[in-house]
Amino acid sequence: MLKKTELSGVKEIARRANVSIATVDRVLHNRPGVSVKTKEKIDAIIKEMDYKPNLLARSLASKKTFRFAVLIPKESSETEYWKAPLQGIRTAWSEIQVYGVEVSFFLYDLNDRATFDQQAAKILEEDFHGVVVAPSFINEAIEFYKQCETAKIKCVFINSDVSNVKPLSYIGPDLFQSGKLAGNLCKYLVPEKGNILVFNISRVLDAEHHLLRKSAGFEAYFEEAKLPVHIDVMTVHQTDYPSVIRELCAYLKDNPVDLIFVTNSRVFTIARYFEENNISGIKLVGYDYLEQNLQYLEKGIIDFLICQKPIEQGYRALLTLYDHFFHQIGVEKVQAMPIDIITKENYKYYKN
Amino acid sequence: MLKKTELSGVKEIARRANVSIATVDRVLHNRPGVSVKTKEKIDAIIKEMDYKPNLLARSLASKKTFRFAVLIPKESSETEYWKAPLQGIRTAWSEIQVYGVEVSFFLYDLNDRATFDQQAAKILEEDFHGVVVAPSFINEAIEFYKQCETAKIKCVFINSDVSNVKPLSYIGPDLFQSGKLAGNLCKYLVPEKGNILVFNISRVLDAEHHLLRKSAGFEAYFEEAKLPVHIDVMTVHQTDYPSVIRELCAYLKDNPVDLIFVTNSRVFTIARYFEENNISGIKLVGYDYLEQNLQYLEKGIIDFLICQKPIEQGYRALLTLYDHFFHQIGVEKVQAMPIDIITKENYKYYKN
């Protein structure tokens, strides 16, 4: 608890440049009204001092308010995955609320493309500065992105990216690599010439859908490693329990399987079937840190879960917008999330 | 970019209570000089408003300065592990420096107990408010902790904890569980009745040393899972390459081995030997995200690395002290780090 040492920031600059604080302030925010000569002098001093503005004082003094929107799927009864990013966004919001950040939520239905457009339209009606988007529907998302561009609304994408579109930042997994990691793990779980089933469970599957990219990465791994496993890929569009199981049983009847890799969080569906019918001997690998999945991990029915920090994705998405607008910081174009491996022995310590 | 709405905090309280800001300030910091009656009135209003002080304004106005010390091992030529926590501490420091935080570093030599005491003594001579400690030497650390207690210096432990000692916070792995996770992984790597060698490489090994706890967790896993693997534990106290390899060769000559589990970051030593002598067929699992280890992970000589976010440990250690002193926030007594699994396919995305 001692005293400060040097003089403060802008004041010190002003003193050295023999100008007023207001003038320094003008060049800092390159506002007009400063002659080229003095601007250069001040710029030089700023550089020389390596001046960093005091963010506390800045946001204290600033009465600016920014409005952000959030366009992500709502949590469904079938999977609670989207609770996590939402939670992360809420946490970030609570931290930066005091700096004058307003956030509005627009949640769409993963099983209904139309709801995406509806919510997107609502956002465009209002006057937002930025928006966090989970682009589950490729074409719709691209269209929305373009409209945001003309409306000068900054976009941050989370959870899956979209080619040919350059948002302010993408925060999420490298999906192909995520599939490769799954392959890497599964290598250890199956015998020499084992049989693997890759299982896509999703109502909608756009051409570039993220499940397909994981699936592709998975197959690529075994191809590159030249491992002689047999891989079948199966996709079901009816996501309710009976439908999924019906398809699964049909496959199992005719094919030997050592391992099933479910490309999203719905691996618990399979696990439930295994438990209820006392099936063992088939390894199970899937995605996401959900209560529904963890119980089967604990019981040893699911061997591995792969997880990509959904809470942090949401958290960082909002903070990225905040950094961009308040600190005028150049934000990372791509913020690749780690690809985490969760097992029975470490899940209790995992931070989603 | 709109306007604020309500009146500010203390001012509003003062207005409602018909007193001055200074008086409100007194009851907020329960300083003397306020009659019981007005104090009660103000307290009631504070409660009613659910007043939360503006931390920005607070630290702007406060000229308080806190001094923290850091007592951790220095990076050695043998392992660069301790670079990471140091880096995390430095990052945290750069973020909170503006709030008046001073940090001094006292680095000791992992191969020389005496240096711990020397640096510890230096810390006690000066007037610090808090200290970040890596208690590598159990008894010395306990002694230091006690002296800190009488000197009213708050301690935060990182990397490994010490029983019977209750620091402000412990930030690091659950070592026993970390060993269990290793067992969980290795289960998939060895055959039915495989042979495993657990390898401790450390100059000093206190009774409660963290390598031993990992080792214990590892064995416990196989015991609980009732898996009939054969586990030998070997410890070497000479940590240079020739010595380690000499011991290893002696063991390998007489014993079949399917997998070696190295309980710390020195797994690269073994990997180097395997590479130079073209040994394959022995799986290798060890600890820590070091450049030295990653190259062997990439080459497929090391199968898995377990990692516990050393950078974040340092980062959070300093922030914990900061939170405690500046925000008077009750900090978490134990901040268990996640137990992360690193492979060839996900290490590029890992954040240490």
Added chain:
DNA sequence: AATATTTTCGGGTACGTACCCTATTTACTA
């Protein structure tokens, strides 16, 4: 050369909190 206009700049106040210094009130002593 005098006036109008534009460019360039400084003074001053505000943001919400901390804390010093002084003024007023109350209680106590002789």
Added chain:
DNA sequence: TAGTAAATAGGGTACGTACCCGAAAATATT
């Protein structure tokens, strides 16, 4: 009851930055 000490309260400035408003200097117009 005056006189003094202690308790209680308020005024005011500072923290580092933002930004309004008006003043001075430079340039343009007549």
